Amino acid sequence: MKILAIDTSGTSGSIALSSGADIMKEITTTNVGTHSKWLMPAIDSLLTEEGVTPKDIDLFAVGQGPGSFTGLRIGISIVKGLSWSFDKPIIGVSTLHAMAMNVEASSFKDAPEDGPIDICPVLDARKKEVYAALFRLDSDGLTRVVDDIAIKPLELTSLLKEKGQCGKTLFIGGGVDVYGEDVFSDLPGAVMVPTDKWPVRASNVVHLALENTDKKMNAAALTPYYLRKSEAEIKKKASA
16 A cells, blocks of 8 residues: 655655555655645655656545644645545544654653653644643553643643653654743753654654554545634634
């Protein structure tokens, strides 16, 4: 089964082609500029290099959110168009979950060898909030502890003190770059994952899709996972 996976949830971008769980090729860049200009040429180049055509793809996988409203709309629109054109299913996955998997893959040097660690992906959600979740990594793999949420940084600190059990929390993502002082406040076990591990990788999107094959959907059913209303929707409601 050939899978084409993409993520455009932030300023970085990533695409990957796999044969089942085996990643044939992945392209991840931190300098995409405008996703609408970068994504389709990148997909065309990747497929051409691997000798694959869009009609050969059996499944499309995409980072469904949360993240940049504009980036998510662009990526999901393109995946929906491909899915519709070639009548192939789509699976949407959590971008925060895919980001947390970067730590699992990196064998982060500050992770203790004799016990689990907590991983908190954090993205800037604007409006003085962050998108965040909590995962626990141990010898059995990565387990979700807290669902994806939009939350104020200081409230996130309180939540992590309540839900975290490992004495060390690894933070990953641009949200901590913006709200670091608030997020780290009164959380002595906090460690920042290096910035080169922040971009969501499409290979992780592939693996999450394979873990959630029961969530296949058609193009019409896929929508971005924003977690909250857009600024346009808020203004429209206020003026109604």
